Amino acid sequence: MSNLRKVSRVILSIEASDGAGVKLRRSIGSELISELDPFLLLDNFGTENPDDYIAGFPSHPHRGFETVTYMIDGQMRHKDSTGAEGVLGPGSVQWMTAGRGIVHSEMPEQREGRMSGFQLWVNLPAKDKMCTPRYQNIDPEDVPEVSLDKVTLRVLAGEVEGPDSLVAGPVTGVATDPIYIDVMLSPGGSYRHAVPEGHTAFAYVFDGAVNVSGQDVTQHHLAILSDGDEVELSSETGGRAILVAGRPIGEPVARYGPFVMNSFDEIQQAVRDFQTGNF
Ligand code: FE
Numbered sequence: 001m002s003n004l005r006k007v008s009r010v011i012l013s014i015e016a017s018d019g020a021g022v023k024l025r026r027s028i029g030s031e032l033i034s035e036l037d038p039f040l041l042l043d044n045f046g047t048e049n050p051d052d053y054i055a056g057f058p059s060h061p062h063r064g065f066e067t068v069t070y071m072i073d074g075q076m077r078h079k080d081s082t083g084a085e086g087v088l089g090p091g092s093v094q095w096m097t098a099g100r101g102i103v104h105s106e107m108p109e110q111r112e113g114r115m116s117g118f119q120l121w122v123n124l125p126a127k128d129k130m131c132t133p134r135y136q137n138i139d140p141e142d143v144p145e146v147s148l149d150k151v152t153l154r155v156l157a158g159e160v161e162g163p164d165s166l167v168a169g170p171v172t173g174v175a176t177d178p179i180y181i182d183v184m185l186s187p188g189g190s191y192r193h194a195v196p197e198g199h200t201a202f203a204y205v206f207d208g209a210v211n212v213s214g215q216d217v218t219q220h221h222l223a224i225l226s227d228g229d230e231v232e233l234s235s236e237t238g239g240r241a242i243l244v245a246g247r248p249i250g251e252p253v254a255r256y257g258p259f260v261m262n263s264f265d266e267i268q269q270a271v272r273d274f275q276t277g278n279f
Contacts, residue, residue, distance in 0.1 A: 005201060005228035007215040013044060013204075013222060019057030019106070023047055027204065027222035029121065036200055036224065037248040038123040038176045040065060040260055044206055044220070046072075046116035053115045056107035061279055062098035063270045064129040064260040066122040066174070069094045069106070070156065070182070070242070074115035080104035081279060082133060091140030093156050095171045097124070099131035101270070101279035118204075118242060120180075125249050126262050128175050138170045150189030156180040158245070160193070176246035183233050183241050185210060190234035193243060201225040201245035208239030217241075 011032050013025035022045060027033065029041030047053060056076070069076070071088045078094065079085045081103040088094055088106075096102070108115060124131070138156075146153040146162045153160055157171035158179030169180065177199075183191055185208075195201045203212050203223045210216075211234045212223045219239075225231055233241060254261045259270040273279060 002230045003197070003228040004213050005195060005225040005231045006213050007217070007223045008226040009224040010215070010217060011222045011224070013220050016043075018043065019060075020055035021052075022055065022057065023052035025220055033222075035253060036202065037250065038200065038246045039120065039202075039244070040123050040253075040255070041119070041121035042204060042222065043119045044116075044204065045119070046114075046206070048114050050112050053108050054111065057105060058107070059103055059105045060258055061101060061103045061274050062096075062258045063101040063274075063279070064098065064266075065124050066095065066097045068096070068120040068122060068180070069117065070120075070180075071117040073117070074113060075109035076106050077109045078104060078106050084135060086137055089140060091143060091154070093136070093138040093143060093171065095136040095138070095157075095174065097131065097134040097174075099124070099128065099133045101273065102133045103274075103279050120244065121260070122174070122176055122178065122246060123249050123253065123260060125175055126251055129261060129266075136171055142170050144169065148191065150186040151191045152184040153191070154182040154184075156182065176249065179243065179245040181243045183210075183243055185233065185235035185239050187236060187238045189238075190232065192230055192232045194230050195225070195228070195245045196247075197227060197229050198247070199245045200248050201231065201243070203231070203233060203241045203243050205239060205241045208235060209237055210235050210239040210241045212241075
């Protein structure tokens with residue numbers, strides 16, 4: 001018997017800006033919901049207007065967690081203090097484990113056209129917060145796409161039962177054992193996905209309308225799921241959502257801007273290390 005996860009709370013994301021004035025919609029990490037263990041932030045950027053993205057995210061630090069960028073439209077150039085550099089194009093994923101610290105910038109590689117995607121922050125357990133920074137840069141063609149009846153899935157992390165085999169996302173070795181799937185539903189489409197019991201899970205609808213385990217959820221809304229072992233996404237008129245889950249960490253969170261540690265002392269240390277160039 002499956003235990004269907006219901007929607008426990010629906011939150012309308014709020015308009016915000018970050019970096020040097022990039023307009024976005026924030027749900028997790030806003031005053032509406034400061035965190036959803038292990039998730040610390042969810043931003044959905046999406047605009048046709050270059051003025052809303054052109055200034056990008058100039059040089060800034062991170063310590064103690066992971067930043068996950070999923071580009072849907074447009075191109076961003078990424079550069080960091082380890083010397084790594086690359087362009088994130090449509091459909092690509094960057095899973096960056098900041099660990100003990102990196103300084104990086106993310107700047108648009110375009111002057112016009114649509115830019116859209118997601119940034120998700122995933123916390124790290126205390127034992128991994130000071131690990132060596134690690135990148136998983138995944139090109140669009142390396143994100144498996146699974147076509148089912150009236151449903152197309154892009155599997156960033158986790159596993160999906162394909163028509164003839166199990167399909168695994170390219171992101172691996174992450175402490176919170178995440179699921180991250182882009183679910184595209186044509187009118188009449190329906191999809192069920194297994195989510196381990198005890199893991200935190202949510203769906204964020206960014207196009208059209210999606211029924212999440214019996215509840216209608218429209219564009220720009222975050223649907224937080226109750227516990228259970230499965231979730232059902234369907235749509236009468238068509239819609240698109242990301243389905244994300246991960247194992248909660250259950251440790252104290254001390255947070256100051258781009259630093260997320262377990263105690264205030266560790267935050268002060270992070271600020272000192274950054275100011276003295278020790279990232
Ligand atoms: Fe960043």
